[in-house]
Amino acid sequence: MGKIIRKILGGFGTLSGASYPLRALLTFKRHPRLWKFIAVPILVNFVVAIALYGGLLFFGWQIVNGLEMDLALWLDRITTNLPQWLSFLEYAITGLFFVLRFILIIILLVATGFVLTQFGVLLGAPWYGQLSEQLEKIRTGKVEIIEINIVSDLGRAILYELKKLVLIAIVGIPLLVSGLFPGVGTVISTVGSFILTVTIVSLDFLDSPLERRRLRFRHKLSIVGRSLPASATFGVVCLGLISIPLVNLVTIPLCVASGTLFVCDRILPRLPRHYFLKS
Template sequence: MLQILTGFGFLSGMSYPFRLLGVFKSHPRLISYIIVPILLNFVIAIFLDVGLFLFGWEVTQVLTDTIIQRLDLFLLNLPQWLGGLDYLIIVLGFLLRIIFGIILLILTGFLLVQFGVILGAPWYGKLSEELEKIKTGDVKVIDVGFFGDIWRAILFEVKKLVLIISIGFLLFFLNVLPGFGTLLSAMGGMLLTGTIICLDFFDAALERRRLTFREKLGTIQKSLPASAGFSVVCLFLIAIPFVNLLTIPFCVGGGTLFVCDRLLLKGLLPSDNQSLISQ
């Protein structure tokens, strides 16, 4: 019954970023690991907000105005008794601005995560190790050397980029289909973004075990629908300007707690030996 009420783990997945508050309360020394990442997020956010967000907002305004103008031209050819549709166009224009604004906030927060997680990796990595030690009593690390770590980090980012471009390419063509094409494309884009978010926030715990990129993707599928709930709440938290400077470290820490509870303690992660052989 509890499983049904929590959406078979969906709501439980949403709780993980906030569970870090309880860990910090009982282990306040861990707070020191998020101070530098928060400062880094602040610096990155200045450049993103001043550059990308302002530019993106102008683009969305132009795009919205173009859509409204085309609809206005379409209405000119309709009978006069349909003139009341003008009010519908006004409402539609308002809704489009809200939708485009939300998408822009998510994209800005998404980029903040990409840069913030990479630059804050040393502190996030240490936080993740301490959290895993608290949850499981031990930390498993497969050492591949300094250059091996760098190579794996670069390869991880490249594979994420390939995934984004390949799926994004398909979604672009889906968008040109009449009818529900745009809606399906938007839904696909949100699924893709949620997947990348899970990869970023789970990676601190998964990378210590040197899982392959495909195995990391597999962990998201194995932990559904809890991983979907986790990605939804993280997308919300990273999309709130200024608040996301603080919430991104909580999403990173929550990702490690998620992996420990939903994957590691349940024995759902590939064995270390299999991961090394499959690379």
């Protein structure tokens, strides 16, 4: 009865999933030796961030400025043709302009943080793997690894990235097309793109302990779905953390650590045995 009440109060994992970055931070505090495993990834993230924020963010900002100018011209035409008795709408339209500007900036920061994560997690994989192993040992008392040769390991890593790209294309292209239709299409595109981004982020941060068990990509994707709503709130919080410039240099390793704790607590105890099949 007590477990059921706790589940209800916790939104059936909603609040629990969102709390894992904080749990990871507390784990680092209790085990200071873990910090050495994120020193190199932070340096890698710093180098990648310089390239991304100096390039992608710069060109993205140019696009945002271009859209802002188009919006400003459009709003000027609207306010110029307003009758005198509707002049109060000018303030509302100006407010709408600033809201749209804010949304465009948020989208730009989220997109840049997402790309930084893809490169950062990939380049920092050896160190993140060691960190994940140490965390799993702390959490469960053991580390389970299905050993394979280096060629197979590299092949799985490349295949994983390709399958993510296929998933993004299969889901993202229809969403992009639907965004061309104002109204409902725009809403579907925005919400769908957000869900897709959160799913990819969840996959990346949960991957280390799952990959040690050599699970197939479809099983990893299934795990994200089976762990809802906790995996959704976990992904949303991580997406928010990696979208903050400079702060994300540290929060990316933190999210990798929180993903391992999430898997140890919520996935491994209920992981179907038939998932343990080599690709």
